[in-house]
Amino acid sequence: MDIKLAPDQLLSQVNQFWSMLDDMAENSPQSYQKFIQRHLEEGKESMAPPEQHLCLQTKILDPDEQLLFINICEWKKIPSPESDKHPVPLMAGELKDISDGAVISIAYSPEVLKKADKDPTEQDQLIRLAMKYIEQQHKVTLCHSYCIAPFKLKGTVQQMRRSLEGIGQKQKKTKGRTEDVPDRSLLDQLRNIAVKDEEKEEPKTPIVIMAETKTKPNVGLIEVMSSTELNEDDLAPPPQHELSVIRDEAGSPQKLILTAYLQGVHSVSRCDLNVSKDDLMLEVPGKFKLHLDLPELVNEDTVTAKYNKANSTLTVTMSVL
Structure with missing residues (x-):
């Protein structure tokens, strides 16, 4: 369950956070440095962009028959399932028409894909999970047969990353342009306080402390297909x-x-x-x-x-x- 904090509650938590860091820096400089360095490393990893893994080719049969390319990608910001009995988290970009068909990007945790590379059956299950997701979300019928393309990515890396990284952002219309406005999370509040006049793409040390919450993604950011949503026969x-x-x-x-x-x-x-x-x-x-x-x-x-x-x-x- 997401808990929405009032602005005064949020600022109170931020003030407590800064006070805690100030005390640590004054009373235990070595611990402070280790603490900051650890979160810098975790933050750098969690902010890494998605990477291509393999590309599938199948067909959309209904409503209009056309080729479909599915980019299976790996992304460190997506958590692995807690156990084999838990659902596998995934993130999907938009289904877009291209000159020779359609393309969509689906991202899994690198650990999930690494395990699937060693087990053809598990790889097939991940592929069919992605296909089932596409059918359910986009109201299409796919051909159940597929083949792995000789290339790892359909389209460019930039297009794939824009498709996946744009998920969860709201569009705010202004005069003459459209501006991306991400959810106002505690991370964004810290960023505004810490880097005030700096570029938001270059976060400073206190921001990456929120990397600790990466196993609890924002609602809408990662679609989790529960095992109860898919019949065993589908996989x-x-x-x-x-x-x-x-x-x-x-x-x-x-x-x-x-x-x-x-x-x-x-x-x-x-x-x-x-x-x-x-x-x-x-x-x-x-x-x-x-x-x-x-x-x-x-x-x-x-x-x-x-x-x-x-x-x-x-x-x-x-x-x-």
């Missing part, structure tokens, strides 16, 4: 699979064969398979989820599926129209 990883196109002597496609390895699945009754003319959805609730856009149109009435219990392999055969 289920795709199984290992291979889709083959069988062609005749003339090179025309005749059949599509999907082979999916469902490790730990001991009964075909747990599998839910749906095939339409142009896509395939395979689900094992709570374990696997696979959605594929088929490279050829198929005859839904002739689809066959066989499950081999010995090696936990499902083979789906589809005749091309």
Whole structure:
């Protein structure tokens, strides 16, 4: 819960803060220097800009079909979840149209992304969390298939940072121009007192003391997707699979064969398979989820599926129209 302080209460806290620092500087200069240095280092880290990590390519299917690029970024100001049972914090920029589609930037904690780099399943879950967020916030339907682009960032670094760093700021209109007005937090009050006539981009020592509160971000700054908001099946990883196109002597496609390895699945009754003319959805609730856009149109009435219990392999055969 956010607690709004009255101006007199806020100034009282600021005065107590300065008095405490004055006493420390006078009675224990060494402790004062260590205290200031520590918060300078923490403040510098918390004020670091977001950095590119990887770029995804997928498609918006509805309301208008177009390519979508998702910049997955890392940002030190975003906290890591307290434990594996807590929701993963993320921050999202605006969804913007570009010449060859649309682009949006999503930022996670560097620690979260570092852990995901070592575990493909966890990386896939973070990606699908980002896609679910985009669908919910922007009222669009995305293709469930995606690929990692050969480049780390769509657009420029400056565009990505402006998109993410602009979140949480209000727009105040003045004659002839628009001015960004950030929330009036205690940090801003300290900045105005401490640097009065200095540039706000160059904060002095007392300002960074507020780095201690970086694990409690302002409301609206970081969107937290609770595990209760997403079904377990939405984050289920795709199984290992291979889709083959069988062609005749003339090179025309005749059949599509999907082979999916469902490790730990001991009964075909747990599998839910749906095939339409142009896509395939395979689900094992709570374990696997696979959605594929088929490279050829198929005859839904002739689809066959066989499950081999010995090696936990499902083979789906589809005749091309």
